Amino acid sequence: MRYLFLFIFAFQSNAQISDFGTVNFNEADKIALEYKNEKLNNLPELAYKLTANLDTDVERFRAIFMWVCGNIANDYRLFHKNMRKRQRYRDDSLKLKKWNDHFSKIVFKKLLKKNKTLCTGYAYLIKKLSVLANIDCEIVHGFARSSTTNVDRLDTPNHSWNAVKLNSKWYLCDPTWASGIPNLATSKFEFHYNNGFFLSNPKLFAVNHYPADKKWMLLLDEDKPSFKAFIEAPIIYGKAYTNLSVHKEPKKMHNIIQKNESIVFEFQLIKPVEAKDISLLIDNGKSSKKVHPELTSIKNKSLTVEYKFERMGFYDVHFLIGKDLISTYTFRVKG
Known part of the structure; x- marks a missing residue:
């Protein structure tokens, strides 16, 4: 049985x-x-x-x-x-x-x-x-x-x-x-x-x-x-369920990386999106900025984004598709 x-x-x-x-x-x-x-x-x-x-x-x-x-x-x-x-x-x-x-x-x-x-x-x-x-x-x-x-x-x-x-x-x-x-x-x-x-x-x-x-x-x-x-x-939000079918990378909420090391965000999408709709909201505790990663690949419904931190520090990173908040991670960047 x-x-x-x-x-x-x-x-x-x-x-x-x-x-x-x-x-x-x-x-x-x-x-x-x-x-x-x-x-x-x-x-x-x-x-x-x-x-x-x-x-x-x-x-x-x-x-x-x-x-x-x-x-x-x-x-x-x-x-x-x-x-x-x-x-x-x-x-x-x-x-x-x-x-x-x-x-x-x-x-x-x-x-x-x-x-x-x-x-x-x-x-x-x-x-x-x-x-x-x-x-x-x-x-x-x-x-x-x-x-x-x-x-x-x-x-x-x-x-x-x-x-x-x-x-x-x-x-x-x-x-x-x-x-x-x-x-x-x-x-x-x-x-x-x-x-x-x-x-x-x-x-x-x-x-x-x-x-x-x-x-x-x-x-x-x-x-x-x-x-x-x-x-x-990671923390994923309600809008993740309306945009994604699978969350692949990063697998952890809290991450420790080296300066200039590539971070990979990888998702399987429910529907295609355009690169201009992808952004990261990055907060270092003192200020925040929104960036549109240059290394963004969208093939069919597979989305891959790469990003590098050029300075050491601790960062909260929020992943957005359009105005939809998808997920949140933290990165401790070492020298």
């Missing part, structure tokens, strides 16, 4: 939205919008409304995903409260379990009454509605990294997302991160759908998602990063 499972996963790795390039999601998106503001007090009825008039499982799942992402708000205050409590009880398993049980009730009460929740609530609702529509779907618990994650404390799972089975293949999606972002000025949630987290490429997904059960990476064993490599990986 174990070898059969591995065989199935080996032949479905890198399952992603491009598998459905001929599918038009307009009708599914229209239905999700039509039932905007529906209540959660009757999930079987909601699942029926969203999926009954669609022909394929991928369209039915799309309607469910779009509805959840467009109607459920992320409760950041509740998230931070949970993180503080879990940190406080991290060395006391009994108190941690008691808190987790209590917190689960709070999460689902808020979800049902106020349409606000955390990642667990998003993943639960996606799974519940999918199962009601006869679509296989699982909740995946694991670790996630963002620009606000303290990686030094990333020792317990801090995020949940979904795996869904479509046409006998498993796919990954993150409804929490797809639904929106916090307003930096107010810290309040704002709906802002990101399609990059719908049926994402597992290779890109693995840069900032690490499942507790590694089978849900949906990658061949040789392609699965270690947890150490995951912790050391």
